[in-house]
Every structure is written in C-alpha cells, then in structure tokens.
Amino acid sequence: MRGGGPAGIWIALVALVAVSACGGSSPERIAGPTPTPDLTPVTVKVGHVASTQWAPLYVAIERGYFQRLNVNVQLQALRLGQDPVDLISRGQVDVAVTDLNAAVFNGLGGGLAYKIVGSMAAIPTGGTPPxxxxxxxxxxxxxxxxxxxxxxxxxxxxxxxxxxxxxxxxxxxxxxxxxxxxxxxxxxxxxxxxxxxxxxxxxxxxxxxxxxxxxxxxxxxxxxxxAPPAGTTWSGVLYGAKLGGSAGLRFFQALVRGARDLTGPDRTSDDTLGIVSKYTGIGPDVLRTVPPYDWDQALKPDTASLAGLQASYRTVGLLKYGADLPASRIVDTTYSKRAASARP
Structure with a gap:
C-alpha cells in the first residue's frame, strides 16, 4: 500500500509525534496583527457659551489634539435663549459643554436621549477662588x-x-x-x-x-x-445619542489632553492665555489676573456633585420628576475611564 493511503497517514503522524518526543521543537507561535486604531474622519458639533470653564476644549482645538485623531470639531456658539438640552436632544449638536442646570436633569428625568459623560471646571484647592x-x-x-x-x-x-x-x-x-x-x-x-x-x-x-x-x-x-468648597463641580460634558464608539472615545481623549495641559505653569502661560482669550473675548492681561479653575485629569463625572445639584434644585422646587436620578441612569463613565488609562 502506498504512503498516501490511510496506513501511510497514520505512520506519518506517529513519526511526527516521535520527533516531537525526542526534543523536536514545535513551530513558534506567530502573534496576530496589532489592531489598527479606528481613525475614520468624523465631524463633531459642539455647543458652547464662551467661558473660561471650557478652556480644555479650546486648548485641544488650537493645539491640534482633535485633528491628530481625525476629529473635526465644529463649535456652535449658543445664542441668548438657546437651550443646550433642546439642541442635543434633537441632534442639532453632538456634544454640549454646559452648566448642569435643572433643565439638564429634567430632560434626563423625562427620558431625553443624552448622557453626562464628563465634568468640567472645578473649584481649585488653595489660592483665591474663581x-x-x-x-x-x-x-x-x-x-x-x-x-x-x-x-x-x-x-x-x-x-x-x-x-x-x-x-x-x-x-x-x-x-x-x-x-x-x-x-x-x-x-x-x-x-x-x-x-x-x-x-x-x-x-x-x-x-x-x-x-x-x-x-x-x-x-x-x-x-x-x-466661596463654594474646593473640588466642587457644577458643569459638564453631554453626549447626544448619535455620538459613541470610536468617535466618542477620540473626542474625549483629545478633550482630556487639553485638560492635562492646564496644570502647573502652563495653565497661565502666554500661549494658553492667548488661546482662551481668542475664544472668550477676554483680554490676556485680564485673564492673567483671574484665579484659574481646576479640571479633573480624566474629566470624570463627579457623582457627589450630581447628587448635590439635584438636591439643590429640588429644595427650590425646580425638578419635575420624582426620586433623584441615580448616576447609573444618567452617567456614562466609559470615556473618562478609558482616558484615565490612556498615555498622557
């Protein structure tokens, strides 16, 4: 019988096992290809009212952090009377950096499709409060x-x-x-x-x-x-229903990079003050005299402040829903957790 028949196959297998048992090394495992980050170009519309509170956003735009991740940010300045909750819930903006007012919580309590994904300015420890x-x-x-x-x-x-x-x-x-x-x-x-x-x-x-x-x-x-106590936050980052996945992660990563630039001496450097002045209309000389805000280095949502904000609005009778909304219902920490573990 030729070696190509069933008996020949078994002989070949036995021989292969014998070679292995005698010290023959198995083939080296080849690692699979490293996944390529998704850098598909995306445009993100961001609603804001010009404020020094949003300095991480302005810094990230001007220093090219969004551009490096193929995120094209289109700022939409909110006019007097425009409601960021209305705009983001109807998909007219993808992101809103905003005061977390009673309307934000009433919208969430009413089931509108957006989430709180990050914090913004905080009262700093030490120095003159802003x-x-x-x-x-x-x-x-x-x-x-x-x-x-x-x-x-x-x-x-x-x-x-x-x-x-x-x-x-x-x-x-x-x-x-x-x-x-x-x-x-x-x-x-x-x-x-x-x-x-x-x-x-x-x-x-x-x-x-x-x-x-x-x-x-x-x-x-x-x-x-x-003054309010140090560490208090009262504003944040909202994501609309259409923003998520790679685009949401890349936007937040760039935003956090901007926040990390605002630590130490660079917070009040000429370049930083020039950027903030460009977007707020406040002159650099005036900004130099303004006590700076602080920002969490991962811009993580502050659940204690979210509970405090609701309690404050409930005390003055401005909430339109029943029990306070738990963080698990209104917050998505995916983006800040990923940003915290990312390389600065």
Missing part, C-alpha cells in the same frame, strides 16, 4: 450685615438663577450660615451686570465669577464673604 459670594460693601460698612445669616430676606443675584449650577454654588457658599436660597429673593442677572446692580443698590449679594468679582472688589462696591 467664584465668590460677594456682599454689598455699604451693608457691611454700616453693620447692617454682619454675618451671612443677616442676608435672610435680602436680594441675591445669580447668573442663571436658583436653577443653575451657579445657584448650586451659591447654596454651598451659604451652607452652615443658617440661610439658604429659599430664604432670599433670587434675581437672575448676568455676571456682566452685577457691579452696576450693586452700585445702584438693587441687589445685596451676588454669586460672581472672576473677573467680575475681582473688578467689583477693586472698585469698592462689594466684598467677598464666602
């Missing part, structure tokens, strides 16, 4: 207001009102003083108009961000009396 609770200087000079508790029944200006992230910060600044926003008359007033309101006596206090807080202090119309 947001201060200011009190009218004449009230302090005349002894009318001696402690924060004396603000009960008085008028406080908050950009966005009680149902905004600034309202949450104001409540935290007042915490422990025996007075809350529900005990005061809250006036929704743009930060740009607060100094004039102090001057004409139409407000008694304000939650003011720099540079408006530092300017009114320098002009002698208001005095800082409290």
């Amino acid at each position: 947001v201060q609770l200011e009190v009218a200087k004449p009230l302090l000079d005349h002894g009318t207001v001696r402690t924060l508790a004396d603000l009960k029944g008085r008028k406080i200006a908050i950009d966005g009102g009680a149902g905004s992230g600034s309202g949450y910060l104001a409540g935290l600044a007042l915490q422990g003083a025996g007075v809350g926003l529900k005990d005061m008359t809250v006036i929704d007033l743009a930060a740009t108009d607060m100094e004039e309101a102090f001057q004409i006596g139409s407000i008694d206090a304000a939650l003011a961000p720099a540079p408006y807080s530092t300017t009114m202090e320098r002009h002698g119309v208001a005095v800082p009396k409290a």
